[in-house]
Amino acid sequence: xxxxxxxxxxxxxxxxxxxxxxxxxxxxxxxxxxxxxxxxxxxxxxxxxxxxxxxxxxxxxxxxxxxxxxxxxxxxxxxxxxxxxxxxxxxxxxxxxxxxxxxxxxxxxxxxxxxxxxxxxxxxxxxxxxxxxxxxxxxxxxxxxxxxxxxxxxxxxxxxxxxxxxxxxxxxxxxxxxxxxxxxxxxxxxxxxxxxxxxxxxxxxxxxxxxxxxxxxxxxxxxxxxxxxxxxxxxxxxxxxxxxxxxxxxxxxxxxxxxxxxxxxxxxxxxxxxxxxxxxxxxxxxxxxxxxxxxxxxxxxxxxxxxxxxxxx
Numbered sequence: 438x439x440x441x442x443x444x445x446x447x448x449x450x451x452x453x454x455x456x457x458x459x460x461x462x463x464x465x466x467x468x469x470x471x472x473x474x475x476x477x478x479x480x481x482x483x484x485x486x487x488x489x490x491x492x493x494x495x496x497x498x499x500x501x502x503x504x505x506x507x508x509x510x511x512x513x514x515x516x517x518x519x520x521x522x523x524x525x526x527x528x529x530x531x532x533x534x535x536x537x538x539x540x541x542x543x544x545x546x547x548x549x550x551x552x553x554x555x556x557x558x559x560x561x562x563x564x565x566x567x568x569x570x571x572x573x574x575x576x577x578x579x580x581x582x583x584x585x586x587x588x589x590x591x592x593x594x595x596x597x598x599x600x601x602x603x604x605x606x607x608x609x610x611x612x613x614x615x616x617x618x619x620x621x622x623x624x625x626x627x628x629x630x631x632x633x634x635x636x637x638x639x640x641x642x643x644x645x646x647x648x649x650x651x652x653x654x655x656x657x658x659x660x661x662x663x664x665x666x667x668x669x670x671x672x673x674x675x676x677x678x679x680x681x682x683x684x685x686x687x688x689x690x691x692x693x694x695x696x697x698x699x700x701x702x703x704x705x706x707x708x709x710x711x712x713x714x715x716x717x718x719x720x721x722x723x724x725x726x727x728x729x730x731x732x733x734x735x736x737x738x739x740x741x742x743x744x745x746x747x748x749x750x
Contacts, residue, residue, distance in 0.1 A: 662716055
């Protein structure tokens with residue numbers, strides 16, 4: 438019994454000595470601590486990284502420990518594919534030195550470009566002009582120029598009335614440039630100016646042809662043409678209601694049966710004659726208006742007389 442107590446007391450003394458003695462503490466790097474730590478740690482438990490290291494790896498301040506084989510392989514494959522693409526482009530350039538874009542641009546330049554005769558066509562306003570002409574009742578279909586008109590245009594060209602025509606290339610007369618609304622309107626403007634410059638011709642024109650044109654009515658609903666036709670009727674003392682009652686355009690005309698007031702002279706003005714006959718000559722009358730052959734012939738004869746008289750006066 439005394440022996441048992443002696444052993445028990447000695448064991449308790451050893452435990453107190455180990456706990457109280459700082460030299461007897463187990464250090465983390467001691468073999469006994471490593472063995473116990475290894476035995477107590479589970480082999481499947483992952484080793485946790487410090488939060489600061491995880492943050493640095495996430496923002497790219499440090500490389501991930503151990504690397505990633507799959508990411509490296511993907512990067513390698515991407516570089517190889519880019520190299521193959523560069524090789525294909527080099528081979529294509531050797532076979533065809535001109536790039537595809539440059540080749541397409543050269544093909545476009547080879548195609549014939551459409552001739553732009555005025556600013557309206559350049560900025561795509563031709564459709565808008567066509568709409569305005571249809572609403573006003575003007576002709577929208579252009580017929581070929583008659584021999585009388587071609588002779589008159591050539592005469593105007595020789596007199597310098599087309600010097601400011603910007604649609605004539607190198608200021609050379611080409612009748613194909615008059616196959617547009619702008620070209621036809623330029624002819625009318627030149628004819629009006631010609632009439633103002635050659636008033637002396639008016640007194641020599643055929644009264645018979647003038648009266649035939651005046652009796653028919655107005656060539657269009659345009660204000661300039663309407664008042665010029667009314668002036669001719671005033672000169673020949675033709676009543677407005679006589680002409681307007683038979684006119685095919687009276688339902689859409691705002692000047693029907695209205696007389697011309699404020700005429701300062703009773704003399705025939707060539708500019709008014711030109712404003713009327715040139716519409717018949719160019720065949721730019723509204724589609725609803727049917728012009729008799731007698732009226733067309735009289736208008737063509739008057740234009741021919743104007744050309745001949747201007748050469749002699």
